[in-house]
Amino acid sequence: xxxxxxxxxxxxxxxxxxxxxxxxxxxxxxxxxxxxxxxxxxxxxxxxxxxxxxxxxxxxxxxxxxxxxxxxxxxxxxxxxxxxxxxxxxxxxxxxxxxxxxxxxxxxxxxxxxxxxxxxxxxxxxxxxxxxxxxxxxxxxxxxxxxxxxxxxxxxxxxxxxxxxxxxxxxxxxxxxxxxxxxxxxxxxxxxxxxxxxxxxxxxxxxxxxxxxxxxxxxxxxxxxxxxxxxxxxxxxxxxxxxxxxxxxxxxxxxxxxxxxxxxxxxxxxxxxxxxxxxxxxxxxxxxxxxxxxxxxxxxxxxxxxxxxxxxxxxxxxxxxxxxxxxxxxxxxxxxxxxxxxxxxxxxxxxxxxxx
Amino acid sequence: xxxxxxxxxxxxxxxxxxxxxxxxxxxxxxxxxxxxxxxxxxxxxxxxxxxxxxxxxxxxxxxxxxxxxxxxxxxxxxxxxxxxxxxxxxxxxxxxxxxxxxxxxxxxxxxxxxxxxxxxxxxxxxxxxxxxxxxxxxxxxxxxxxxxxxxxxxxxxxxxxxxxxxxxxxxxxxxxxxxxxxxxxxxxxxxxxxxxxxxxxxxxxxxxxxxxxxxxxxxxxxxxxxxxxxxxxxxxxxxxxxxxxxxxxxxxxxxxxxxxxxxxxxxxxxxxxxxxxxxxxxxxxxxxxxxxxxxxxxxxxxxxxxxxxxxxxxxxxxxxxxxxxxxxxxxxxxxxxxxxxxxxxxxxxxxxxxxxxxxxxxxxxxxxxxxxxxxxxxxxxxxxxxxxxxxxxxxxxxxxxxxxxxxxxxxxxxxxxxxxxxxxxxxxxxxxxxxxxxxxxxxxxxxxxxxxxxxxxxxxxxxxxxxxxxxxxxxxxxxxxxxxxxxxxxxxxxxxxxxxxxxxxxxxxxxxxxxxxxxxxxxxxxxxxxxxxxxxxxxxxxxxxxxxxxxxxxxxxxxxxxxxxxxxxxxxxxxxxxxxxxxxxxxxxxxxxxxxx
Numbered sequence: 047x048x049x050x051x052x053x054x055x056x057x058x059x060x061x062x063x064x065x066x067x068x069x070x071x072x073x074x075x076x077x078x079x080x081x082x083x084x085x086x087x088x089x090x091x092x093x094x095x096x097x098x099x100x101x102x103x104x105x106x107x108x109x110x111x112x113x114x115x116x117x118x119x120x121x122x123x124x125x126x127x128x129x130x131x132x133x134x135x136x137x138x139x140x141x142x143x144x145x146x147x148x149x150x151x152x153x154x155x156x157x158x159x160x161x162x163x164x165x166x167x168x169x170x171x172x173x174x175x176x177x178x179x180x181x182x183x184x185x186x187x188x189x190x191x192x193x194x195x196x197x198x199x200x201x202x203x204x205x206x207x208x209x210x211x212x213x214x215x216x217x218x219x220x221x222x223x224x225x226x227x228x229x230x231x232x233x234x235x236x237x238x239x240x241x242x243x244x245x246x247x248x249x250x251x252x253x254x255x256x257x258x259x260x261x262x263x264x265x266x267x268x269x270x271x272x273x274x275x276x277x278x279x280x281x282x283x284x285x286x287x288x289x290x291x292x293x294x295x296x297x298x299x300x301x302x303x304x305x306x307x308x309x310x311x312x313x314x315x316x317x318x319x320x321x322x323x324x325x326x327x328x329x330x331x332x333x334x335x336x337x338x339x340x341x342x343x344x345x346x347x348x349x350x351x352x353x354x355x356x357x358x359x360x361x362x363x364x365x366x367x368x369x370x371x372x373x374x375x376x377x378x379x380x381x382x383x384x385x386x387x388x389x390x391x392x393x394x395x396x397x398x399x400x401x402x
Numbered sequence: 403x404x405x406x407x408x409x410x411x412x413x414x415x416x417x418x419x420x421x422x423x424x425x426x427x428x429x430x431x432x433x434x435x436x437x438x439x440x441x442x443x444x445x446x447x448x449x450x451x452x453x454x455x456x457x458x459x460x461x462x463x464x465x466x467x468x469x470x471x472x473x474x475x476x477x478x479x480x481x482x483x484x485x486x487x488x489x490x491x492x493x494x495x496x497x498x499x500x501x502x503x504x505x506x507x508x509x510x511x512x513x514x515x516x517x518x519x520x521x522x523x524x525x526x527x528x529x530x531x532x533x534x535x536x537x538x539x540x541x542x543x544x545x546x547x548x549x550x551x552x553x554x555x556x557x558x559x560x561x562x563x564x565x566x567x568x569x570x571x572x573x574x575x576x577x578x579x580x581x582x583x584x585x586x587x588x589x590x591x592x593x594x595x596x597x598x599x600x601x602x603x604x605x606x607x608x609x610x611x612x613x614x615x616x617x618x619x620x621x622x623x624x625x626x627x628x629x630x631x632x633x634x635x636x637x638x639x640x641x642x643x644x645x646x647x648x649x650x651x652x653x654x655x656x657x658x659x660x661x662x663x664x665x666x667x668x669x670x671x672x673x674x675x676x677x678x679x680x681x682x683x684x685x686x687x688x689x690x691x692x693x694x695x696x697x698x699x700x701x702x703x704x705x706x707x708x709x710x711x712x713x714x715x716x717x718x719x720x721x722x723x724x725x726x727x728x729x730x731x732x733x734x735x736x737x738x739x740x741x742x743x744x745x746x747x748x749x750x751x752x753x754x755x756x757x758x759x760x761x762x763x764x765x766x767x768x769x770x771x772x773x774x775x776x777x778x779x780x781x782x783x784x785x786x787x788x789x790x791x792x793x794x795x796x797x798x799x800x801x802x803x804x805x806x807x808x809x810x811x812x813x814x815x816x817x818x819x820x821x822x823x824x825x826x827x828x829x830x831x832x833x834x835x836x837x838x839x840x841x842x843x844x845x846x847x848x849x850x851x852x853x854x855x856x857x858x859x860x861x862x863x864x865x866x867x868x869x870x871x872x873x874x875x876x877x878x879x880x881x882x883x884x885x886x887x888x889x890x891x892x893x894x895x896x897x898x899x900x901x902x903x904x905x906x907x908x909x910x911x912x913x914x915x916x917x918x919x920x921x922x923x924x925x926x927x928x929x930x931x932x933x934x935x936x937x938x939x940x941x942x943x944x945x946x947x948x949x950x951x952x953x954x955x956x957x958x959x960x961x962x963x964x965x966x967x968x969x970x971x972x973x974x975x976x977x978x979x980x981x982x983x984x985x986x987x988x989x990x991x992x993x994x995x996x997x998x999x
Contacts, residue, residue: 095939096939104777104778118940119939119940120939120940121856121937121939122942122946122950123934123946123949123950124934124949126672127934127935129674129676130671130672130676130832130836130935131839131935133675133676133678134676134678134836134839134840134843134935135839135843135855136472137471137472137843137844137845138843138844138845138847138848138855140843140855140856150674151674154674154675158675226656228669228672228673229652229672265657266652266653266656269952269957272957273552273957274555277552277555277558278556278562279555279556279558389673389674390673390674390675390677393673397490397669398489398490401659402490402659402661
């Protein structure tokens with residue numbers, strides 16, 4: 047055999063390395079692929095693949111696993127990448143359960159037939175929960191935060207606005223900031239909520255056009271918007287209430303106030319319509335566990351300065367004391383199926399006319 | 403080896419050097435041209451197609467045939483491509499093109515003088531320059547952008563210290579700031595490519611110019627054309643890296659209302675429901691854009707040989723700088739680091755030390771305290787270290803081979819490889835990641851028992867595939883200088899092929915390979931878009947863990963974690979360079995001395 051010359055050898059090494067990578071790949075199996083039980087294997091426990099953007103999801107996965115013995119494989123990510131993964135892999139999905147904020151995304155997934163319909167956990171919903179259960183029961187509300195909460199510095203703004211319309215007055219010129227709906231999950235529901243409140247898309251567009259003319263400042267997400275507030279670039283931040291309350295817990299000069307109406311932003315669980323029967327059954331158990339007293343305790347303690355700051359949707363569970371009371375506040379519900387389908391066009395309009 | 407001091411005719415000035423041509427002929431039979439027909443060559447191309455070209459093409463096909471992947475009704479349409487020439491998309495594309503060109507040129511204008519000062523002069527503290535260039539490469543591009551924004555924005559530290567200058571704010575929060583930041587990102591690529599080339603360029607060329615009465619300018623006129631491959635390579639990689647950058651596009655450019663193409667891609671993919679065909683159409687435009695620097699490079703280098711690294715190469719002599727020169731050089735280099743590292747360092751560290759989103763100047767270690775109390779802190783660090791080491795090792799090997807193929811003269815396959823590799827650099831990582839899902843999660847793959855999606859293996863393969871083109875580009879400069887005589891000499895003395903390569907070639911390229919290894923390691927260690935889309939559940943890498951903190955309102959903790967991550971990566975760089983210094987034979991280090999600074 048002729049000895050390999052240098053380039054041949056180098057290429058051979060590369061081929062070997064590549065082959066090694068492939069061998070490594072061959073040894074790897076996707077969790078669902080190896081674990082998928084068919085309809086006939088109901089008794090076997092398979093790993094439940096959970097896609098989640100919740101701050102308390104690690105704690106919940108551990109608690110659920112401990113309580114049921116069902117292994118959980120957690121893909122903890124921002125909402126955007128999770129939805130991208132689901133859309134890109136919809137012909138061969140690998141997720142079992144999705145748990146993120148915002149029912150409009152779930153309505154979109156439901157419209158594509160990607161969610162299991164007809165499941166409702168055996169719990170007693172309160173009024174917030176009841177409003178957010180879809181008629182086809184394709185997803186499960188697990189808590190409610192509020193989109194478009196007003197956060198401000200108490201010392202610098204002793205008399206904050208009391209109505210949405212005041213934000214377009216000269217008093218607040220250049221002083222109001224919010225997020226980009228294409229980067230911040232809770233912001234589209236806020237915009238949709240304002241449009242819903244004002245009577246429609248065109249009325250909403252007029253409101254945001256006036257806000258823009260009054261110097262509305264846009265940052266990508268809650269963090270930078272709140273940072274702009276504390277640094278003094280803006281005086282009022284319109285962000286998700288849990289972000290505002292969490293920030294106020296660290297910076298005592300901040301306060302959170304809800305203008306009427308404020309829009310509900312439910313966190314929801316959806317189950318993959320194409321998952322195996324075994325994994326679907328486990329996903330149902332997960333949803334049931336989340337809404338149980340044990341699960342609610344995990345939700346309220348798993349991320350105390352972030353996502354734990356939600357309003358419960360089941361009777362018998364009170365919100366954390368740091369949350370402002372909803373008494374006397376008008377909390378509006380927007381139809382996710384109506385507003386979910388409008389999301390691309392509204393976001394495009396917002397980017398082209400308000401952000402640019 | 404020729405006796406020291408004996409004048410030798412520079413190989414680069416002898417294009418028809420018989421040895422070179424002989425070598426080139428032999429390489430051609432094995433390399434990218436006909437070599438593709440040999441088994442190992444074929445294997446290399448298959449791997450390239452499987453892991454770089456295939457996934458990229460899968461995604462790009464969506465632009466013209468969305469139905470192929472169930473993303474629309476049309477089997478063939480040009481609608482999405484047409485849309486990319488209209489409205490905001492067209493504006494973003496135009497911005498990306500001119501900004502990338504300006505940034506790449508800026509990278510050359512700053513990077514070449516710093517590389518020359520470091521490699522050829524007695525610049526004070528030059529040993530720290532090479533090391534700190536790694537720090538620049540380590541930093542994700544959004545970090546400097548956020549640092550600058552924090553500093554100059556209305557109500558920011560500059561204003562609160564009474565140093566608020568509206569025109570500075572206006573300049574930074576606009577196209578100038580975007581070009582500045584992206585241009586600074588290109589400097590390390592230029593520095594690495596040019597120092598690698600200068601290290602292989604013996605003293606004889608400058609001596610020849612000086613002996614014939616030429617001044618420093620004349621010496622530079624001799625040297626610069628010889629290192630042209632490195633400069634063009636840096637220009638091309640700078641352009642491709644800039645055009646695909648997302649960090650600055652999503653932060654400073656975004657806040658400045660200055661749309662860039664990668665942000666438009668992100669909007670297409672990040673919107674719900676995502677428009678993958680729209681993103682793919684923009685991907686085509688970005689791929690087409692890299693043809694510009696490649697065409698310029700090909701035109702500039704056509705028909706010339708740059709093989710100057712041989713056994714006759716003479717050691718370099720560092721020249722002392724005059725007092726004024728020293729002050730100017732130290733001032734210039736210092737200013738560069740202040741702008742490139744000082745400000746982003748301030749942004750990151752202040753973000754991690756201020757517990758109230760930066761609302762006050764009170765320093766607290768609460769974020770670090772909270773970080774170290776988080777459970778599962780170590781797991782992501784260990785994982786990213788492992789992924790980085792594996793990916794860097796495979797990539798440095800593959801990158802060297804690809805660089806060798808790229809230096810074949812005249813081969814169509816080499817030119818094709820060059821374009822394909824650089825084109826893949828131009829694709830934003832999020833596009834690459836989505837392409838991997840489309841390609842490796844096809845139902846047919848599962849029915850064949852191949853389940854790669856959401857496994858560690860696919861993530862590492864994606865890291866390698868994403869890093870290899872940049873890696874090959876960085877190595878092209880030095881690889882193009884290797885004369886076949888280096889190996890031939892060892893062969894003539896009885897060494898076998900591999901032994902000859904180890905003894906003859908490896909010493910000359912060992913340091914650039916180590917640098918390329920570090921480049922990949924650093925890139926993988928904090929890589930985010932691919933990690934987000936492809937990581938195996940329950941096994942998040944470090945970047946995903948950081949993003950988890952940043953996006954769940956724990957901004958300060960996330961910043962503290964970023965600072966910790968950069969410190970760990972720097973530790974790896976220090977250990978690797980230290981190990982090279984201790985373990986590599988003295989001759990290896992001497993040949994690569996210029997890189998050490």
